[in-house]
Amino acid sequence: MQTVIRTTNTFEGDLSNEKTEYNIDAIMKGKDQETFFKDTVSKMIKRVIEGTDLYVMCYGGKKSGKTFSLEGHFNTIDFTNAGLIPRSINALIEELKTKGRYTIRVSYIQIEDKKISDLLCEGESNVLLKEPTKKFKNQLGGVMFLCATELTVTESTTSQVFSKLNVLRKERKKNEIEKLQNVCRVFSASVISSEEEKRGQKEYIDCGRITFIDLPCCWEQSNHKGSLLNGLNCYVESTREQRMRLSTKNNDITRILQEVLGGQGFLIAIGCISSINQQETIQTLKFLNKLKTIKNVPIYSRHILKSVYDNYLDEEIKQLNYQYSDLLRKNVISKEALEAKKLQQEIQNQRYTNVQIGSLIQRVRKESEPEYNKINQKILIANEYITKKKRTELELRDKITEMIDLAKKIEEHNKQIEDMIQKQVEEAQRQKEYIEKSINECRIDIDEFKKKYDEGEEKIIELMKEINNHLEGEECRKVELPKYSSMNEINEMLNKVIISFKYDGKKTIKIIEEVLEENQKEINDFEILINQIINRLEQGKSRWSPVEDKIIEQFQLLIQFIQQQKKEMEEELNEKEKVKEKEIFQIQRNKEEIKKEIKELIPEMNKEIELIIQKYQTIISNSIKEKNSEYFPIENEIKMDECMEIFDQKIQEKIEEVKKELEIEIQKDNGNEEKIMKKMKDSIEEEKQKNRFEQEIFKESIEKTKIAIQKIFDESGVIDFIKEQCNLLNEDDKKLKQKHLPLKSLFQKSYESLNELFNEINTILNEFIEKVNHITIDYESEIVIERIQSPPIPSILMQNSEYPTLLDDIDSSKLIIKKN
Numbered sequence: 001m002q003t004v005i006r007t008t009n010t011f012e013g014d015l016s017n018e019k020t021e022y023n024i025d026a027i028m029k030g031k032d033q034e035t036f037f038k039d040t041v042s043k044m045i046k047r048v049i050e051g052t053d054l055y056v057m058c059y060g061g062k063k064s065g066k067t068f069s070l071e072g073h074f075n076t077i078d079f080t081n082a083g084l085i086p087r088s089i090n091a092l093i094e095e096l097k098t099k100g101r102y103t104i105r106v107s108y109i110q111i112e113d114k115k116i117s118d119l120l121c122e123g124e125s126n127v128l129l130k131e132p133t134k135k136f137k138n139q140l141g142g143v144m145f146l147c148a149t150e151l152t153v154t155e156s157t158t159s160q161v162f163s164k165l166n167v168l169r170k171e172r173k174k175n176e177i178e179k180l181q182n183v184c185r186v187f188s189a190s191v192i193s194s195e196e197e198k199r200g201q202k203e204y205i206d207c208g209r210i211t212f213i214d215l216p217c218c219w220e221q222s223n224h225k226g227s228l229l230n231g232l233n234c235y236v237e238s239t240r241e242q243r244m245r246l247s248t249k250n251n252d253i254t255r256i257l258q259e260v261l262g263g264q265g266f267l268i269a270i271g272c273i274s275s276i277n278q279q280e281t282i283q284t285l286k287f288l289n290k291l292k293t294i295k296n297v298p299i300y301s302r303h304i305l306k307s308v309y310d311n312y313l314d315e316e317i318k319q320l321n322y323q324y325s326d327l328l329r330k331n332v333i334s335k336e337a338l339e340a341k342k343l344q345q346e347i348q349n350q351r352y353t354n355v356q357i358g359s360l361i362q363r364v365r366k367e368s369e370p371e372y373n374k375i376n377q378k379i380l381i382a383n384e385y386i387t388k389k390k391r392t393e394l395e396l397r398d399k400i401t402e403m404i405d406l407a408k409k410i411e412e413h414n415k416q417i418e419d420m421i422q423k424q425v426e427e428a429q430r431q432k433e434y435i436e437k438s439i440n441e442c443r444i445d446i447d448e449f450k451k452k453y454d455e456g457e458e459k460i461i462e463l464m465k466e467i468n469n470h471l472e473g474e475e476c477r478k479v480e481l482p483k484y485s486s487m488n489e490i491n492e493m494l495n496k497v498i499i500s501f502k503y504d505g506k507k508t509i510k511i512i513e514e515v516l517e518e519n520q521k522e523i524n525d526f527e528i529l530i531n532q533i534i535n536r537l538e539q540g541k542s543r544w545s546p547v548e549d550k551i552i553e554q555f556q557l558l559i560q561f562i563q564q565q566k567k568e569m570e571e572e573l574n575e576k577e578k579v580k581e582k583e584i585f586q587i588q589r590n591k592e593e594i595k596k597e598i599k600e601l602i603p604e605m606n607k608e609i610e611l612i613i614q615k616y617q618t619i620i621s622n623s624i625k626e627k628n629s630e631y632f633p634i635e636n637e638i639k640m641d642e643c644m645e646i647f648d649q650k651i652q653e654k655i656e657e658v659k660k661e662l663e664i665e666i667q668k669d670n671g672n673e674e675k676i677m678k679k680m681k682d683s684i685e686e687e688k689q690k691n692r693f694e695q696e697i698f699k700e701s702i703e704k705t706k707i708a709i710q711k712i713f714d715e716s717g718v719i720d721f722i723k724e725q726c727n728l729l730n731e732d733d734k735k736l737k738q739k740h741l742p743l744k745s746l747f748q749k750s751y752e753s754l755n756e757l758f759n760e761i762n763t764i765l766n767e768f769i770e771k772v773n774h775i776t777i778d779y780e781s782e783i784v785i786e787r788i789q790s791p792p793i794p795s796i797l798m799q800n801s802e803y804p805t806l807l808d809d810i811d812s813s814k815l816i817i818k819k820n
């Protein structure tokens with residue numbers, strides 16, 4: 001006996017203390033169907049095949065999970081929540097496949113007070129409970145359901161049985177709850193199997209049974225005397241205390257269970273518990289506690305002769321025949337009698353089948369082996385196809401759940417975006433307030449700026465003055481500056497300045513630069529130059545530009561100034577010319593005087609020079625004398641021409657002399673002319689050689705004399721004096737040149753100061769423009785963020801008719817996908 005407590009998944013209580021108090025084997029809380037099966041019935045499946053009578057009883061209050069534990073919710077695709085009954089059938093078939101032959105027959109009955117109905121029968125039928133006769137009791141055990149429909153279950157017909165269970169469950173759901181609470185259901189599966197080989201002459205079979213009982217604890221009031229549950233309780237009590245056993249005749253449920261209440265069966269008692277009714281929970285625990293104390297002697301292996309089983313069936317038939325004939329005799333061929341007859345025939349058929357089945361199968365197998373193989377191959381392919389289909393269906397389920405998750409995520413995302421937009425709107429509101437605040441501050445700043453502007457204006461006026469100063473020098477006419485009385489006028493003026501400077505400031509400078517560059521090489525007539533600038537300014541002038549007008553005005557003033565300057569200069573020049581003429585006259589006179597002085601000085605100087613020369617001559621002659629030069633006395637040194645003449649004369653004389661000698665010689669020696677000629681030539685050559693040598697000495701002495709003369713001049717200071725005079729004259733010239741006014745530089749200066757003025761005004765303006773720009777920021781730009789669309793619902797979700805089984809199990813609340 002095994003007692004197990006199973007709680008619903010919503011159960012929240014703590015049962016750890018109850019386990020010892022009520023002597024419970026195991027408490028299974030939150031276990032899935034598969035583990036629950038593995039921990040309870042699964043272990044006993046082999047035993048059932050070997051011949052054990054196994055009873056699985058689910059006892060508990062309303063909605064405590066009895067049906068969920070026994071039948072569960074399942075379909076052909078999803079077996080996850082299948083209960084103990086379908087799992088046991090599958091396990092039995094799986095196990096029996098290895099055996100040679102097997103038959104599983106199932107029946108399902110419902111006990112309602114005194115009425116037992118057949119749940120597998122389409123029409124109405126009353127079921128009778130019957131115990132096997134003593135002869136067979138030990139061999140077969142259990143209670144038989146007479147007239148109950150029995151379905152034979154094989155590997156291929158399980159689905160039919162399962163769908164029948166599903167139909168019954170759904171029908172039950174439709175019925176009134178109150179009514180169903182007084183109902184007990186019993187599902188029985190008898191298993192008969194035999195090995196392939198015969199052991200000797202005798203054939204044996206294994207005969208086991210598994211019975212599932214759904215027993216509600218509120219089923220009629222258990223304390224109410226005469227009620228079925230009260231009867232069961234009393235029976236349990238008496239068995240427990242090993243008193244005399246009570247009769248089970250009038251209590252069907254006790255009759256069914258008597259085999260496990262001190263008998264040969266093995267009981268797994270499952271107490272189902274929910275949080276709905278505490279009273280029922282305690283009652284369940286107490287009942288399980290009572291059951292635990294009962295001792296059974298289960299038979300684990302019912303290995304009986306096949307003939308015994310056949311005899312049992314014969315006995316059954318006999319009894320039914322007897323019942324039938326009795327009914328006939330009583331002339332009550334009623335429906336029941338007909339049913340009994342039908343059953344008798346069925347049993348006979350069954351028996352026949354049982355006897356024939358072996359040899360028939362053998363024969364048919366041999367004959368249709370190749371056919372079988374073909375079919376098996378087809379089955380294999382079909383199975384593959386089915387598993388594939390299942391897999392794709394599972395994949396589809398996964399995809400659907402994935403899409404549901406996605407839809408949820410999108411919803412979340414949408415929410416996030418909404419939050420974001422909300423935040424941004426708030427942020428924009430905050431910024432708006434901030435900007436409004438800063439505008440107010442700026443308004444205050446404008447007053448300050450006006451003050452600054454006044455200061456700026458003063459600066460401008462000062463700068464204008466400076467320019468005027470530059471332009472006018474000391475004599476220049478003062479430019480009249482505008483004076484502004486009211487703030488409006490100042491604003492107006494400032495606006496004008498802003499507008500004009502925005503367009504003209506740089507342009508004007510550029511024009512001036514261009515004109516200057518064009519005329520770079522010859523800026524002689526500034527009047528023309530400035531006129532050019534004015535013309536260009538006039539040409540490029542904006543439609544309305546007070547500053548340009550002002551600049552042009554300034555330039556016109558400049559022209560006036562230049563003209564005035566020119567006049568003044570001309571006058572000045574005239575005067576200067578007179579003075580200069582005077583000066584020139586003076587200088588010329590001075591020159592004359594200097595010349596006179598020089599002339600007067602020259603004889604004196606000559607004397608002095610002569611003296612010096614003489615002095616040097618003596619020095620030179622002395623030095624020459626030291627060298628024993630006879631030919632050129634130093635006195636002749638400076639009269640070179642004369643010297644040369646003397647040379648020539650002497651040479652001439654010599655030639656004459658030689659000629660005369662020659663003539664004499666010719667006269668003397670006629671015919672010997674050639675000799676004479678040669679002689680002459682030689683003597684002439686000789687003479688020339690002599691002269692050449694003399695000439696070189698002469699040149700050398702001249703060079704020396706020159707150096708000496710240079711020295712004489714240096715020492716006398718004549719040249720320095722002349723140079724000084726020349727410098728004086730040059731300086732006079734320079735002075736005259738300098739008298740020209742440096743108009744170009746003046747103009748350059750005025751241009752630079754203008755530039756400075758522009759820059760100064762520009763910085764003030766830029767500051768102002770920046771402030772103005774800051775004030776006029778368009779802060780009320782609209783925020784438009786498009787809402788992200790959820791993706792369309794996948795077609796499989798829309799066309800649920802195509803895959804009804806898939807969508808049945810999906811929580812419909814998850815399918816709410818918002819469409820924007």
Ligand SMILES: Nc1ncnc2c1ncn2[C@@H]1O[C@H](COP(=O)(O)OP(=O)(O)OP(=O)(O)O)[C@@H](O)[C@H]1O
Nearest residue numbers: 007008009061062063064065066067068069181216
């Ligand atoms: N262990 C469990 N896990 C998940 N759901 C459960 C569990 N036990 C019970 N439930 C759920 O509780 C509900 C009631 O269960 P169930 O119908 O099986 O109770 P019951 O005892 O058979 O009720 P009744 O009083 O009609 O006989 C069902 O919706 C079932 O799915």
